[in-house]
Amino acid sequence: MTADFFLSLAQAIAKGLLTGMVYGLMALGLSVVFGVMRIVNFAHGEMMVVGMYLAWMGFEYLQVSPMLSLPLIAILFFAAGYALQRGLISPFINRPEHQQFLLLLAIAILLVNACLAIAGPDLRGVQMEAQFESYELGPLVLDAVRLHAALTAIAIAGLLWLFFTRTRTGKSIRAAADNHTGALVVGLDVRRLYAFTFGVGAACVGAAGALMITIIPVSPFLAVEYTLLAFVIVIVGGLGSMTGALAGGLLIGVSEAVAGLLLQPSLKSMFSFGLLILVLLLRPQGLFGKAGS
Amino acid sequence: MTGRFTYTRRRLGKAALAGAALVGAPLPLRHAAAQAPGNLKVALLLPTSGLQAQIGQACRRGADVANEVFADMKLPVKLDIVNYDTETKPDVARTQAEKAIDAGAHMLVGAFDSGQTIAIAQVAEQRGIPLVVNIAAAPQITEQGYKFVVRNFPTAPMLITGALALHKEIFKVSGKTPKTAVLMSVNDTFGTAMVNGIKALFPKLEMPYEIVDTITYDPAAKDLSVEIGKAKATKAEMLMPVCRLNDAKLLIQEMVKQRWEPMAVMNPGAPGLYEQDFLKTMGKYSDFLISNVPWLDPKSAMTQALEKRHLAKFPNDQLDLNGGFTFEAMLVAAQAWLTAKSTKADALMEALRKTKIDQHVMIGGAIQFDAKGQNVNIKAAAVENLKRKPTVVMPLDAAAAPLVFPMPGWNDKRRT
Numbered sequence: 013m014t015a016d017f018f019l020s021l022a023q024a025i026a027k028g029l030l031t032g033m034v035y036g037l038m039a040l041g042l043s044v045v046f047g048v049m050r051i052v053n054f055a056h057g058e059m060m061v062v063g064m065y066l067a068w069m070g071f072e073y074l075q076v077s078p079m080l081s082l083p084l085i086a087i088l089f090f091a092a093g094y095a096l097q098r099g100l101i102s103p104f105i106n107r108p109e110h111q112q113f114l115l116l117l118a119i120a121i122l123l124v125n126a127c128l129a130i131a132g133p134d135l136r137g138v139q140m141e142a143q144f145e146s147y148e149l150g151p152l153v154l155d156a157v158r159l160h161a162a163l164t165a166i167a168i169a170g171l172l173w174l175f176f177t178r179t180r181t182g183k184s185i186r187a188a189a190d191n192h193t194g195a196l197v198v199g200l201d202v203r204r205l206y207a208f209t210f211g212v213g214a215a216c217v218g219a220a221g222a223l224m225i226t227i228i229p230v231s232p233f234l235a236v237e238y239t240l241l242a243f244v245i246v247i248v249g250g251l252g253s254m255t256g257a258l259a260g261g262l263l264i265g266v267s268e269a270v271a272g273l274l275l276q277p278s279l280k281s282m283f284s285f286g287l288l289i290l291v292l293l294l295r296p297q298g299l300f301g302k303a304g305s
Numbered sequence: 306m307t308g309r310f311t312y313t314r315r316r317l318g319k320a321a322l323a324g325a326a327l328v329g330a331p332l333p334l335r336h337a338a339a340q341a342p343g344n345l346k347v348a349l350l351l352p353t354s355g356l357q358a359q360i361g362q363a364c365r366r367g368a369d370v371a372n373e374v375f376a377d378m379k380l381p382v383k384l385d386i387v388n389y390d391t392e393t394k395p396d397v398a399r400t401q402a403e404k405a406i407d408a409g410a411h412m413l414v415g416a417f418d419s420g421q422t423i424a425i426a427q428v429a430e431q432r433g434i435p436l437v438v439n440i441a442a443a444p445q446i447t448e449q450g451y452k453f454v455v456r457n458f459p460t461a462p463m464l465i466t467g468a469l470a471l472h473k474e475i476f477k478v479s480g481k482t483p484k485t486a487v488l489m490s491v492n493d494t495f496g497t498a499m500v501n502g503i504k505a506l507f508p509k510l511e512m513p514y515e516i517v518d519t520i521t522y523d524p525a526a527k528d529l530s531v532e533i534g535k536a537k538a539t540k541a542e543m544l545m546p547v548c549r550l551n552d553a554k555l556l557i558q559e560m561v562k563q564r565w566e567p568m569a570v571m572n573p574g575a576p577g578l579y580e581q582d583f584l585k586t587m588g589k590y591s592d593f594l595i596s597n598v599p600w601l602d603p604k605s606a607m608t609q610a611l612e613k614r615h616l617a618k619f620p621n622d623q624l625d626l627n628g629g630f631t632f633e634a635m636l637v638a639a640q641a642w643l644t645a646k647s648t649k650a651d652a653l654m655e656a657l658r659k660t661k662i663d664q665h666v667m668i669g670g671a672i673q674f675d676a677k678g679q680n681v682n683i684k685a686a687a688v689e690n691l692k693r694k695p696t697v698v699m700p701l702d703a704a705a706a707p708l709v710f711p712m713p714g715w716n717d718k719r720r721t
Contacts (some may be wrong), residue, residue: 020538027530133392134358135551139586144561155530155562228527229551272531273538276521280531
């Protein structure tokens with residue numbers, strides 16, 4: 013083992029951590045929705061792709077950087093998520109899981125086809141000067157856009173944590189997640205809280221989309237990949253756990269980067285799925301999940 | 306009312322003259338009429354959407370001006386060209402080829418990508434309709450004994466042999482030779498054919514450098530940071546990318562970000578680095594990258610006519626080998642039609658086999674097909690991006706500008 017090898021390894025880990033933070037933010041939305049409502053959002057990747065397209069459109073037609081359009085996209089996604097939950101998902105909360113699955117699958121198909129109809133099948137990316145920039149940290153070279161995206165993702169995750177631990181609504185949501193009946197007994201408006209939660213989950217994924225477009229271009233067909241990736245992350249981290257989603261994102265990001273370096277880059281996804289199988293075998297509730305969740 | 310009609314010698318003479326005029330007058334026009342617009346229906350199958358959309362559209366522009374160039378070159382022919390989008394997918398390419406034949410296409414042309422071309426070739430063979438391959442390098446296209454396929458583009462081994470010979474020439478002229486190289490390739494049909502070809506030919510060609518690693522990746526990859534990180538870790542002095550357009554952009558973007566500055570980025574015969582969209586998007590970072598590929602012959606009168614028409618119709622678009630080879634595919638189709646004087650598949654195929662076109666647009670000898678349907682007379686040139694323009698720098702007798710080698714660093718002042 014040479015110093016060069018360890019430098020390459022450190023470089024790969026740093027890159028994996030930066031990408032993993034954005035992955036974590038994306039998975040956070042899925043985890044929050046499941047943790048509170050026990051609904052698996054099968055349209056999660058599609059929502060991420062819509063977020064990417066909105067950021068791309070802002071850049072392409074209004075010359076607004078995705079980082080600047082991010083707050084607006086997050087607000088739009090919150091509103092859309094809130095409305096979607098109240099209008100469509102709420103009636104399905106107590107229905108069998110396969111019906112929930114079909115509903116969200118239908119939403120996913122609608123979103124992908126809307127993207128196809130509006131933007132076409134071609135790859136759409138933003139081209140910014142920052143995409144050619146990097147920072148030196150000792151011997152490490154850090155990709156500028158990845159670093160910006162990771163820092164923003166950390167800030168959003170921090171805000172989310174503050175929301176859930178410091179605000180009345182956040183605490184109420186946690187209460188409803190812990191004990192649905194108890195929440196109803198003490199007079200919490202659980203339906204509104206569920207809609208709020210779905211809105212927060214959607215805002216997370218919209219923000220992650222705005223960050224991701226600075227790293228990679230978007231096409232409607234990316235959606236399935238992201239849904240799958242989000243599932244791998246939350247299952248590895250633990251369904252319903254916010255810490256698990258963030259840790260899962262970091263773990264998958266780093267494992268992909270290191271696998272790419274040590275094995276073949278084209279095998280990096282295989283490594284993530286290998287990790288998923290291991291977790292399912294050895295700790296089915298995920299690294300940070302509660303047993304039986 | 307009755308009338309009496311009597312034949313006189315004068316009246317009979319007039320009637321005979323009128324009859325002869327009626328029958329004989331169209332004779333000089335008959336050949337031209339047989340080749341009036343709409344007579345030879347050519348289906349042009351290209352990936353004009355999806356991952357390869359920009360390249361597919363560049364190919365199509367070459368066909369869009371074909372009839373005008375034929376007229377400029379006094380070729381008595383006009384093709385009825387119908388466009389079909391393969392969406393960068395082999396299964397769609399197959400469906401579109403079937404649709405084109407059902408719609409009455411007499412000849413198929415396409416399809417830039419080897420995987421899509423193979424799918425189309427199978428349909429052409431099953432339905433007995435000639436296919437002229439504009440661009441596709443996988444050797445198997447002309448190695449499977451197809452009777453209805455001809456290819457006016459080098460095979461992967463031809464591309465590699467020509468490109469590696471140019472590598473040696475570049476090292477000789479510049480006096481600088483890298484000792485190590487890393488080969489990065491898409492893992493699609495074309496990329497796999499190229500990698501296998503390089504591995505097979507490399508020992509025989511006695512190259513002065515060693516390939517220290519081969520890194521393959523998905524053609525739909527959205528992020529090549531890991532791949533470039535791995536390539537950089539090899540400390541290779543040269544990167545040999547077998548890429549397409551989008552991955553070429555990702556490669557260079559990552560190289561700049563990861564501050565990897567090898568002596569050269571020089572492909573072994575592949576697209577990507579010279580494409581208009583690449584040059585536009587990458588800006589100053591696109592300069593000094595070298596592609597060793599077949600290129601347009603600036604000295605050919607037909608190339609000049611093509612450039613003129615292309616510039617007039619598409620003032621904002623660059624004419625490159627994609628447009629050049631697609632135009633030539635149309636030229637091959639037109640010539641076959643002129644020779645066959647028929648739209649029947651067998652007659653057209655027979656004419657294609659006998660093709661000999663001395664005046665065309667790409668560097669190389671006459672367009673002729675061997676028994677397998679392969680044109681073996683195509684030559685490669687080293688094309689270096691200089692001031693955002695692909696410029697022939699090798700061979701020296703065809704060079705339009707002096708070679709710049711080794712490649713200046715990403716922040717070198719020569720990049721403006």
